[in-house]
Structure formats: C-alpha cells, structure tokens
Amino acid sequence: MLVWAPFLILVLCATTLAGAAQEATQTVWDGVYTEEQAARGAVLYRQACRKCHFGDLSGAGDPDATPGEVPPGLVGFAFSSRWNELSLADLFLAIARGMPSDRPGTLTPEATADVVSYILNRNAFPAGSKELPPEPERLEQILISNQR
Numbered sequence: 641m642l643v644w645a646p647f648l649i650l651v652l653c654a655t656t657l658a659g660a661a662q663e664a665t666q667t668v669w670d671g672v673y674t675e676e677q678a679a680r681g682a683v684l685y686r687q688a689c690r691k692c693h694f695g696d697l698s699g700a701g702d703p704d705a706t707p708g709e710v711p712p713g714l715v716g717f718a719f720s721s722r723w724n725e726l727s728l729a730d731l732f733l734a735i736a737r738g739m740p741s742d743r744p745g746t747l748t749p750e751a752t753a754d755v756v757s758y759i760l761n762r763n764a765f766p767a768g769s770k771e772l773p774p775e776p777e778r779l780e781q782i783l784i785s786n787q788r
C-alpha cells in the first residue's frame with residue numbers, strides 16, 4: 641500500500657493542475673470584447689462613473705467623498721496592482737455589486753459588461769470580434785494579466 645502513495649500524490653497533483661488550467665481558458669489579451677461594446681460602455685461610464693473616477697479613469701474625484709473612501713484609478717498601475725491575476729468575474733462582480741457607489745445595483749448585467757469592456761479598452765487590451773458576456777460563470781474563465 642505504501643508503495644502506491646507517491647504515485648497517488650503525483651496523480652492528485654496532476655489532476656489539481658489540470659483543474660486550475662481549465663478554469664482560465666483565455667486572458668484579456670485575447671480580444672474578449674468588441675469596439676462597439678466598449679463605445680457603449682464609454683457612454684455609460686460618462687453617465688454613471690466619471691464624476692468619481694474621472695474622465696481619464698485616474699480616480700479620486702468624488703465631490704461628495706466620504707473621508708477614507710477614495711475612488712481608485714481604473715487604468716495603468718492602479719488597475720494592474722488591484723486586478724492582475726484575478727478573473728474578469730471578480731471585476732464584473734465588484735462593479736455589479738458596489739458601483740456606482742451612490743446607486744449600487746442599478747446597472748443591468750449587460751451594462752456592467754459594457755463598462756468592463758470600456759475599462760479593458762482604456763487599459764489597451766485589444767478588442768476582438770465577440771462581445772464580453774454578461775455572465776460571471778463565463779467571465780471566470782478570462783484571466784486579467786499584465787503578461788501577454
């Protein structure tokens with residue numbers, strides 16, 4: 641029985657690794673949204689997000705800010721240091737549940753996916769031919785990564 645232990649451990653490790661690899665089948669470099677979708681997201685962003693996160697997505701612009709609650713930047717280092725190695729579902733759900741912080745829960749899933757597309761676009765991740773789906777289960781398979 642003891643002879644089998646190392647073999648079993650190997651099999652278990654291989655299975656776990658295969659599982660992890662299956663979770664994320666794409667990254668944000670694979671063209672996971674369309675230009676059109678990002679353009680729709682830009683309109684929504686101007687209406688629902690800009691007053692706090694700014695037109696250049698640099699953040700820190702809430703005129704009625706609660707002390708200690710600063711809207712973070714959504715581009716560049718502010719974006720990558722928060723979201724690198726997380727999935728698009730994490731970003732999608734953070735927005736769906738908490739934003740706009742003065743009216744949380746008011747965006748439809750489709751509008752949320754459009755805004756996420758706009759944020760990806762402004763972070764210079766390439767557009768593609770298929771729209772970003774508004775379903776967290778599917779967004780879980782797309783990894784946000786600094787690396788191409």
Ligand code: HEC
Pocket residue numbers: 685688689690691692693702709710711712714722734735738739740741742747755
């Ligand atoms: C009234 C001001 C305000 C508006 C409007 C607003 N935000 Fe925010 N946002 C904040 C503040 C404050 C935080 C930081 C506290 C928090 O995470 O709740 C934040 C955090 C975030 C985060 C980071 C969450 C995290 O978990 O790190 C994202 C992403 C975000 N906002 C996106 C958006 C989007 C997209 C919109 C428009 C649909 C939006 N916000 C509208 C104030 C705002």
